[in-house]
Amino acid sequence: MKKISVILLILVGTVSVFVALKPHKPKRPxxxxxxxxxxxxxxxxxxxxxxxxxxxxxxxxxxxxxxxxxxxxxxxxxxxxxxxxxxxxxxxxxxxxxxxxxxxxxxxxxxxxxxxxxxxxxxxxxxxxxxxxxxxxxxxxxxxxxxxxxxxxxxxxxxxxxxxxxxxxxxxxxxxxxxxxxxxxxxxxxxxxxxxxxxxxIPAERHYKEFIHKTFPEPSTLFDNYEGRGSAAKEAEMNLLKHMNWAGDSKVFPENMKKLGIKESHSYDIALYNATVGRMNPEQRKVWDDTYRPMNEEFMKKYPSMTEKEKMQWRYQRYMQDYLGCIxxxxxxxxxxxxxxxxxxxxxxxxxxxxxxxxxxxxxxxxxxxxxxxxxxxxxxxxxxxxxxxxxxxxxxxxxxxxxxxxxxxxxxxxxxxxxxxxxxxxxxxxxxxxxxxxxxxxxYYEYPSVHMVKRHYGIVTEQFKLIHFYYDVDEWELYDRRKDKNELKNVYNDPAYAKIKADLHKKLAQLRIKYKDSEELDKMYIAKYKELEKSGKIFR
CATH class of the missing domain: 3.40.720.10 (Alkaline Phosphatase, subunit A)
Incomplete structure (x- = not known):
C-alpha cells in the first residue's frame, strides 16, 4: 500500500511539473x-x-x-x-x-x-x-x-x-x-x-461659459494668399471669413445678422443654427442665451467699423472658442x-x-x-x-x-x-x-464638385516629400518638401533641383496605384456614377 502511495505521489508530482513547464498561453488583450x-x-x-x-x-x-x-x-x-x-x-x-x-x-x-x-x-x-x-x-x-x-x-x-x-x-x-x-x-x-x-x-455649457472669454494664438498662415500653388487651394471654399456660417458656426444670432445686413454664407446657415440650438430645453437655452447674448451685443457694436482683417480675426477666435470648448x-x-x-x-x-x-x-x-x-x-x-x-x-x-x-x-x-x-x-x-x-x-479624395469644392486628387506622401495630382476639371501636379516647407506653401514640382526626386515619386506613385488596385479606369467609373448622383439632385453644395 505504501509502495502504491509513493508511486501515486511521484505521478502527481510529475504531472504537476509537466503542467508548470507547459507554455502559458497569453491572455488576449x-x-x-x-x-x-x-x-x-x-x-x-x-x-x-x-x-x-x-x-x-x-x-x-x-x-x-x-x-x-x-x-x-x-x-x-x-x-x-x-x-x-x-x-x-x-x-x-x-x-x-x-x-x-x-x-x-x-x-x-x-x-x-x-x-x-x-x-x-x-x-x-x-x-x-x-x-x-x-x-x-x-x-x-x-x-x-x-x-x-x-x-x-x-x-x-x-x-x-x-x-x-x-x-x-x-x-x-x-x-x-x-x-x-x-x-x-x-x-x-x-x-x-x-x-x-x-x-x-456646440460645447457643453460648463465649457462655453469658460471658453468664450479665451483668446488663442493665430496660425502664421491665417492670411494665406495661395501664391505658388495651383488652382485647387485658390478655389476651395473653406475660408473662415467667406465660407463659414455666421449663425450656424460663429453663433451670431439670426436677428442680429438681419440688423447688421449680414447675408447668410449658405442657404442652410440660419437653418443649422435653429436646428442645433433649437434642440435645447428651456433651462439649457437660458444658459446659452445668457452666455452668447453678451458676445453678440459686443459684436454688433464692433462690426460696422471692422476691417476685413479684423472680421477674419474675430471669426477665428469665435471658431477656436467653440471648437476647443467641445474638445x-x-x-x-x-x-x-x-x-x-x-x-x-x-x-x-x-x-x-x-x-x-x-x-x-x-x-x-x-x-x-x-x-x-x-x-x-x-x-x-x-x-x-x-x-x-x-x-x-x-x-x-x-x-x-x-x-x-x-x-x-x-x-x-x-x-x-x-x-x-x-x-x-x-x-x-x-x-x-x-x-x-x-x-x-x-x-x-473623390468628393467634387460638392460642399467646400476641394478638387479630386490622389498622391503619395513620404516622411520628406508629397506628390499630388489634381484631376477631373484640371490636370495639375504639385510637389512639396515637407521638411524644408512645413507649411506647404511652395510647389516645387517644376523646380529643376527636384527633378530626380519628382521622377522617383512618379514611379513610386504608379507602383502604389497598382499595389492598391486603383486606376484611371476606376477614377472614370466613380466620376460617371457621381454625375448620375448630381443629375438626381443628391449632391449637397
Whole structure:
C-alpha cells in the first residue's frame, strides 16, 4: 500500500511539473478604440501646447506611443470610418465619399473579433448605416447626431431620445457597459466614438461659459494668399471669413445678422443654427442665451467699423472658442474611461487607442474643414498604449495610416486577417521592430464638385516629400518638401533641383496605384456614377 502511495505521489508530482513547464498561453488583450470626429492633432497638447490642454488624452501618450506622421487614406468622415472598419481603401470598400453607399458585403474587423470570442460594443457616432455588423451591443447617433438632447439608435430598444450633452452621454453609456454589461470572462473590443468636435461646434455649457472669454494664438498662415500653388487651394471654399456660417458656426444670432445686413454664407446657415440650438430645453437655452447674448451685443457694436482683417480675426477666435470648448468635454470623458480601466485592473491588458477620423484645419491657410492631402487635413492624431508591448513615452514618425487599424487589432487578438485587407499591422512598430514598415502612404479624395469644392486628387506622401495630382476639371501636379516647407506653401514640382526626386515619386506613385488596385479606369467609373448622383439632385453644395 505504501509502495502504491509513493508511486501515486511521484505521478502527481510529475504531472504537476509537466503542467508548470507547459507554455502559458497569453491572455488576449482588450481593445478600447477611442475616436473623435474632426479632432485636429494641433488641438492635443501632447502634439502642440499652443492652443489648449488635453491632460487625459496626453496620459495615453505618456504611457504609450505618439505617432507624428499618422495619416488617412481619404480625409472625409464616412469614407474614413469605412476604411478603418474594413482595412481597405475607399475604391475597394465602395465608400469613396459621403454620398456613395458602403458595400455591405465587406467583412469588418469587429465581425471577425466577434466570431473569434470577443465581446464587442460600439457607442457614439458611426456616421453611416444604422445597423453596424459585428457588435453584440451598440447605441449610435443617426447620421451626424446632435450636440444637445440627441436622438440615438439602439440595438435592443430601437430609436430613442436622450436628454443632455452628447459627449457626456456617450461617455456615460460607455462606462455603464464597462461596469454592468461587460462579460468578465471574455476579451472585449469597445468602440467609444465621439461626435465632437464636428461642426457646428456646440460645447457643453460648463465649457462655453469658460471658453468664450479665451483668446488663442493665430496660425502664421491665417492670411494665406495661395501664391505658388495651383488652382485647387485658390478655389476651395473653406475660408473662415467667406465660407463659414455666421449663425450656424460663429453663433451670431439670426436677428442680429438681419440688423447688421449680414447675408447668410449658405442657404442652410440660419437653418443649422435653429436646428442645433433649437434642440435645447428651456433651462439649457437660458444658459446659452445668457452666455452668447453678451458676445453678440459686443459684436454688433464692433462690426460696422471692422476691417476685413479684423472680421477674419474675430471669426477665428469665435471658431477656436467653440471648437476647443467641445474638445474639453472629450478629454474629460477619456479621463473617466482611463480611470475606470485602471481602478478595475483592466489597464494592464488593454490596448487603448486615441485617434480621429481625419485631421482638421484650425485657421491654417485661412481654412476650416479637411479633405485636402495637405498636412493639417491628411495627418490625424494617433496615440496608442499597450503595457508590456509599447514603451512608455515613445514617438514614431513613420507613415502609418487608418488603413492599418484592422490588421493591427486582428493580429493583437491572434486572428489571421483576410487576404484582401490592404493595411499593415502596427505591432512591429509597437515593439520597436518596424524598420521595414512602409516608406510611403497613398491618398485619394473623390468628393467634387460638392460642399467646400476641394478638387479630386490622389498622391503619395513620404516622411520628406508629397506628390499630388489634381484631376477631373484640371490636370495639375504639385510637389512639396515637407521638411524644408512645413507649411506647404511652395510647389516645387517644376523646380529643376527636384527633378530626380519628382521622377522617383512618379514611379513610386504608379507602383502604389497598382499595389492598391486603383486606376484611371476606376477614377472614370466613380466620376460617371457621381454625375448620375448630381443629375438626381443628391449632391449637397
Amino acid at each position: 482588450n481593445i478600447v478604440f477611442i475616436m473623435s470626429d474632426d479632432h485636429a492633432y494641433q488641438a492635443i497638447s501632447a502634439y502642440d501646447k499652443r492652443l489648449t490642454s488635453t491632460p487625459n488624452i496626453d496620459r495615453i501618450a505618456k504611457d504609450g506611443m505618439l505617432f507624428t506622421n499618422a495619416c488617412v487614406t481619404n480625409s472625409i468622415c464616412a469614407p474614413s470610418r469605412a476604411v478603418i472598419l474594413t482595412g481597405k481603401h475607399s475604391h475597394i470598400n465602395g465608400k469613396v465619399d459621403n454620398y456613395f453607399p458602403f458595400d455591405t458585403t465587406n467583412i469588418t474587423f469587429p465581425q471577425l473579433l466577434q466570431a473569434n470570442g470577443y465581446q464587442t460594443a460600439m457607442f457614439g457616432k458611426l456616421h453611416f448605416g444604422n445597423n453596424p455588423k459585428g457588435f453584440d451591443e451598440f447605441q449610435i447617433l443617426p447620421d451626424q447626431g446632435n450636440y444637445y438632447n440627441p436622438d440615438i439608435i439602439t440595438k435592443k430598444e430601437g430609436p430613442k431620445k436622450l436628454m443632455g450633452y452628447v459627449t457626456d452621454l456617450i461617455t456615460d453609456i460607455t462606462l455603464n457597459w464597462l461596469k454592468n454589461e461587460r462579460d468578465p470572462d471574455k476579451p472585449f473590443f469597445l468602440a467609444y466614438l465621439h461626435k465632437a468636435p464636428h461642426r457646428e461646434w 474639453a468635454s472629450v478629454d474629460e470623458g477619456v479621463g473617466k474611461v482611463l480611470d475606470f480601466l485602471k481602478e478595475n485592473g483592466l489597464d494592464e491588458n488593454t490596448i487603448v487607442v486615441y485617434t480621429s477620423d481625419q485631421g482638421f484645419y484650425l485657421g491654417e491657410h485661412g481654412w476650416f474643414d479637411k479633405r485636402f492631402i495637405f498636412d493639417e487635413s491628411f495627418k490625424t492624431p494617433l496615440i496608442v498604449k499597450w503595457p508590456g508591448i509599447i514603451k512608455a513615452g515613445s514617438k514614431n514618425s513613420q507613415m502609418v495610416q487608418n488603413l492599418d487599424f484592422a490588421q493591427t487589432f486582428l493580429e493583437a487578438a491572434g486572428i489571421k486577417p483576410p487576404s484582401d485587407m490592404q493595411g499593415e499591422s502596427l505591432i512591429p512598430i509597437f515593439k520597436g521592430q518596424g524598420k521595414n514598415f512602409r516608406d510611403a502612404a497613398y491618398y485619394h
